[in-house]
Amino acid sequence: MRYSAARFSHHALRPFMSSSQEDSIMAADSGHVFPIPPHLTRHGAVGKPRRPDGDPVAELKQITRFEPIPNPAPQQLAVPFSVFDPARSKAAESAGKLVFHCVGDVGGVNGAATQQAIADAMEEQLTTAKAADKPAFFYVLGDLVYFNGQQRLYKQEFYEPYQYYRALIFAIPGNHDGDTHVRKGDEPDTEPSLFGFFQNFCDSAPRHASPYRMSMTQPYPYWTLEAPFVSIIGLYSNVEGSLDARGRSDQQFFLEAQLKAAAKDKRLLVTVHHPPYSLDSAHGGCPDILNALERAFQASGRTPDAVLSGHVHNYQRFSVGSSKLPYIVAGAGGYAHDARSMHKVQKNLRAKTKDKAKPKPIQTTLEGVVLETYHDEEPGFLRITVSKRSIDFEYYLVPFDDSPVTLFDTFSV
Numbered sequence: 001m002r003y004s005a006a007r008f009s010h011h012a013l014r015p016f017m018s019s020s021q022e023d024s025i026m027a028a029d030s031g032h033v034f035p036i037p038p039h040l041t042r043h044g045a046v047g048k049p050r051r052p053d054g055d056p057v058a059e060l061k062q063i064t065r066f067e068p069i070p071n072p073a074p075q076q077l078a079v080p081f082s083v084f085d086p087a088r089s090k091a092a093e094s095a096g097k098l099v100f101h102c103v104g105d106v107g108g109v110n111g112a113a114t115q116q117a118i119a120d121a122m123e124e125q126l127t128t129a130k131a132a133d134k135p136a137f138f139y140v141l142g143d144l145v146y147f148n149g150q151q152r153l154y155k156q157e158f159y160e161p162y163q164y165y166r167a168l169i170f171a172i173p174g175n176h177d178g179d180t181h182v183r184k185g186d187e188p189d190t191e192p193s194l195f196g197f198f199q200n201f202c203d204s205a206p207r208h209a210s211p212y213r214m215s216m217t218q219p220y221p222y223w224t225l226e227a228p229f230v231s232i233i234g235l236y237s238n239v240e241g242s243l244d245a246r247g248r249s250d251q252q253f254f255l256e257a258q259l260k261a262a263a264k265d266k267r268l269l270v271t272v273h274h275p276p277y278s279l280d281s282a283h284g285g286c287p288d289i290l291n292a293l294e295r296a297f298q299a300s301g302r303t304p305d306a307v308l309s310g311h312v313h314n315y316q317r318f319s320v321g322s323s324k325l326p327y328i329v330a331g332a333g334g335y336a337h338d339a340r341s342m343h344k345v346q347k348n349l350r351a352k353t354k355d356k357a358k359p360k361p362i363q364t365t366l367e368g369v370v371l372e373t374y375h376d377e378e379p380g381f382l383r384i385t386v387s388k389r390s391i392d393f394e395y396y397l398v399p400f401d402d403s404p405v406t407l408f409d410t411f412s413v
Contacts, residue, residue, distance in 0.1 A: 051284050053348045054365045056277040056318070058284030066238055066245045067178050067193035069221060071202075077254060078224040078231075078261075081136070084217075085168055088136040092228040095132035096387055100227075101125075103333035103381040104141025104174065104273060104310020107157040110341070115334025118381055118398045119161045121405045125383065126167060135383065137167050139225075139232065141310035142174025142273030144197070146335060148189040149177040151196040158200070159210035161334070169213070172234040173197045173221050174273035174310060179239045193239075194221060222251055224258050230267040230386040233258045233304070241274035241286035252292055259300035267386050268304040275309035275329045277318045279362065279371050280343040283311065305391055305413050313343040314376035315395055317409060321368050326413060330395070332379035338400060344376045375408055 051058060082089035092098040101122050108115035126135050145153040162169060178193045203215040221236040235243060235255060243251040255270075262268050275283075276290035297303045303325060310331035318327040336342045344350065349362055362371040378397045385392040395409040 056285045056364045060287050064240045070192045073220050077219050081227040098228045098386045099135045101135050101138040103330045105143040105331040105335045106333035107145040108334045109146035110337040114337045115161045121398050123164050138169045140171035143176045146176050149196045151199050163212040175239045231262045232269045235272040237272050237274040242288040243292045255296045256299045259302040270304045271308045274311050277327050278312045279345050280312045281346045282343050316374040317372045319370050330382050
């Protein structure tokens with residue numbers, strides 16, 4: 001599935017801006033280096049138009065903020081799971097399958113109840129499953145803490161909620177893990193971008209980050225986990241949904257190289273915080289990420305078995321192209337603390353899919369892109385089982401009203 005260049009042609013000169021550049025260019029009365037779109041005046045933005053119903057990709061932004069990763073990338077960015085947990089890696093190989101949990105947007109800054117309920121549900125699966133079915137780890141799709149990724153927030157929003165989850169937790173960062181712009185009324189953020197993420201997930205050696213859990217030693221914010229039966233390429237989509245700064249291609253080249261190098265006899269997943277497709281009414285899919293993925297798939301000659309994202313606080317499952325490639329949004333991991341804070345699918349589309357138990361598939365405005373199902377009322381998490389034969393996905397709902405955890409969606413590739 002490819003985009004026509006004409007759709008985004010008027011954004012061709014869209015620059016990446018530092019904070020100071022962004023402020024100055026928005027204050028300028030003249031001398032703009034890009035066309036002023038209809039919703040901008042000489043005083044800046046006066047709102048933005050809503051996407052048409054069924055359009056799963058947002059328009060490119062005129063000005064995109066980019067926070068450089070403060071530390072250089074190491075040479076080795078792919079790490080075997082056996083390096084982190086030899087026993088569970090060996091157990092998965094013996095069982096002939098790997099099971100793990102996955103969801104994004106977990107930080108319970110609005111209160112820990114929802115995040116804790118999801119953690120408890122995952123813990124229940126971890127402790128009660130038969131040995132071969134026990135999840136080997138939890139993989140977070142970004143936004144671990146809110147709103148600026150500070151180190152001091154990890155105790156309350158990460159270590160405390162998962163203190164009884166007795167398996168490793170891996171992660172990619174989300175926009176709130178790297179953002180240094182504070183909201184009105186928040187304390188100043190004096191740390192470099194991604195400081196908390198590096199301290200807790202990219203440490204030079206395991207240390208007691210809390211009484212319950214050691215820090216992780218992932219190589220970098222973007223990296224590849226080589227697990228039994230599956231390679232998981234994790235990307236960092238920065239603060240506004242882009243892999244690289246203007247004029248750079250470091251992460252793009254990493255993605256293409258990892259796709260080319262991925263073992264043909266293993267399954268392949270790509271994770272990235274900002275979703276390429278979304279029919280929610282707030283964000284929409286991220287065009288920079290979509291284009292980056294499509295370029296990498298074409299250049300490498302390799303397409304993953306699925307793409308997993310967060311950022312949007314609901315669950316959506318798209319199928320794309322003739323191969324029905326799944327693009328999954330799973331961003332209701334704890335930040336959204338009530339039904340109103342969930343990101344709703346576009347209003348008119350929701351009205352046409354009233355069967356809450358299992359919404360009907362929605363054909364988007366893009367040929368070959370179908371929203372197969374969604375749930376935007378309650379939080380939940382993914383349980384993923386990988387074998388040589390297939391990848392089996394299960395999405396569980398954890399209702400706000402403390403009703404029993406239920407299986408909402410299941411599919412295989």
